[in-house]
Amino acid sequence: MIRELDAQGPDFDAALRQLLAYEAEQDxxxxxxxxxxxxxxxxxxxxxxxxxxxxxxxxxxxxxxxxxxxxxxxxxxxxxxxxxxxxxxxxxxxxxxxxxxxxxxxxxxxxxxxxxxxxxxxxxxxxxxxxxxxxxxxxxxxxxxxxxxxxxxxxxxxxxxxxxxxxxxxxxxxxxxxxxxxxxxxxxxxxxxxxxxxxxxxxxxxxxxxxxxxxxxxxxxxxxxxxxxxxxxxDMIAGPSEILVICDGATDPEWIAMDLFSQAEHDEMAQSILLCPDAEYLQQVKAALARLLPDMPRSAVIATSLAQRGALIKVRDLDQACEIANRIAPEHLELSCREAETLVDKIRHAGAIFIGPYASESLGDYCAGPNHVLPTAGTARFSSPLSVLDFQKRSSLLHISRDGAQGLGRIASLLAHGEGLQAHARSAEMRLDVQE
Structure with a gap:
């Protein structure tokens, strides 16, 4: 139903690359x-x-x-x-x-x-x-x-x-x-x-x-x-929806299973990943996935998504989980841990960070307030959620005084001649020593 990986295993890096591979949009x-x-x-x-x-x-x-x-x-x-x-x-x-x-x-x-x-x-x-x-x-x-x-x-x-x-x-x-x-x-x-x-x-x-x-x-x-x-x-080129959950094993396994479902039900290419240092807890989540799936109206989509792109990954500790999360740079990142706030500063790359076991990703999708249009497919490494800034543009303002044109003009002239752009240089020089 869903693959299981061990971050300590010798082939983990290759397995993670394969898990994250997404080429459909380039078809x-x-x-x-x-x-x-x-x-x-x-x-x-x-x-x-x-x-x-x-x-x-x-x-x-x-x-x-x-x-x-x-x-x-x-x-x-x-x-x-x-x-x-x-x-x-x-x-x-x-x-x-x-x-x-x-x-x-x-x-x-x-x-x-x-x-x-x-x-x-x-x-x-x-x-x-x-x-x-x-x-x-x-x-x-x-x-x-x-x-x-x-x-x-x-x-x-x-x-x-x-x-x-x-x-x-x-x-x-x-x-x-x-x-x-x-x-x-x-x-x-x-x-x-x-x-x-x-x-x-x-x-x-x-x-x-x-x-x-x-x-x-x-x-x-x-x-x-x-x-x-x-x-x-x-705004951005959006790929399939993603959720990455870091859990310390204290959250109800059924909560985590449903959080993974919440992305998997979008479509077959959506991705749901859980990182946890507790091997027994991972098995509890796996059992919860199997138990809850038959009652989901979109069970076929969820099952395909989890089988193709989902994973339960055992990590050494929560620090390693944060390292892997930064490599993945997920669209949605849930820190479902007892002391989740201590992990926030360790996260460098994520579209949205949900802090604590009560912060389900679904709240961000609908009504919490922050935008749910988020970078996917690892682009959270260099891009941000949709925001007011996406609907504004900025124009630089330069109002140069006569005195300002003297000092700046000489600097610009020297640099323009150095670049071989004589018209630039002359444009600045013509404003030198001009009386008001």
Missing amino acids: EAIENSVRAILQDVRTRGDAAVLEYTRRFDRLQAASMAELEIGEVEMQAALHSLPAEQRAALEQAALRIYEYHARQKEACGGGFSWRDKQGNLLGQKVTPLDRVGIYVPGGKAAYPSSVLMNAMPAKVAGVGEIIMVAPTPDGVRNPLVLAAAALAGASRVFAIGGAQAVAALAYGTESVPAVDKITGPGNAYVAAAKRRVFGVTGI
Whole structure:
């Protein structure tokens, strides 16, 4: 069902590399298909989007107007929710908004200062004009992804939020539309896949081109985002979801088993790994996995995920567990230990760190507040969760005084001549010794 590894074993490094290997997003057939779709949408616009939506989502729409979901329908979806479900969605939206508002304050805005020559130097921060958020909608519906993408954009002050979400067979999920209403999406289109990414990047007769595309999707969406980068901005290239749990053996084994399930149920390529120094506890978790699996609605997906990419790994101690976690750089890292706080400083690479046995990864997915759009496939070594900063850009400010131009101009002239760029040098020299 799930492989078992020993970090002290002679072949552990090779086994870990094999476990972490993920090449699906580089599949040549996917790349070729995406290349053709992007070019077709860029050339034919709405007509191409409609054709691919009919083919891939089995949605027979005669025009793009049928695929745009208006504010009336979104508000109707919000009001149609059972009271308890609506309250939960509203509370999640508020917590996510508040977290990102505090994030914006902590990151700071623009700044400036004057040096001794009276030069003003600084930074101006402005929000993006228009962003596109991609909300997955194939194997499941993700209202949480609506909130996690739209709320930081809203906090940042983005002018327009264009949302796209596939609706296979024309099924529109009311929770997704309700979340869009709460999050203030400007326009929503029932389209997905590479064609939706192309429409957002290049613009069509109906879908406006955006400055940046955020949000996860399948391998086709990831390949499309990679290809349109440069025409528009992107947040990251997301791979399958991952969870890594470090446990000291004190947490209820069924809690840990369900935490591993929580990622494995996303899709067959998701990854769930447990690190623990207690061999007997690992067997208890293995037994809990077998015991709980038959009752899971997505048991087939979970079983395949655990068999292909899951692992229970015995480590020497918690220090070695942290070392291995830093090598993996997981999307989600749970420190399910009695003194979890002592391990936080030992973690250098992780998308999100869940501290203590009560901090289940699922709380971060839905309502705790921090963003659930996280770096995957080891990219937490150099990238960060989606944030307010992803929806802002920074412009440098340089206001140079006459006195400042004298000293700086001579420095620039010398350096420009050294680089063989005489026009640069002359540009600076022409401002030397000029009387106001």
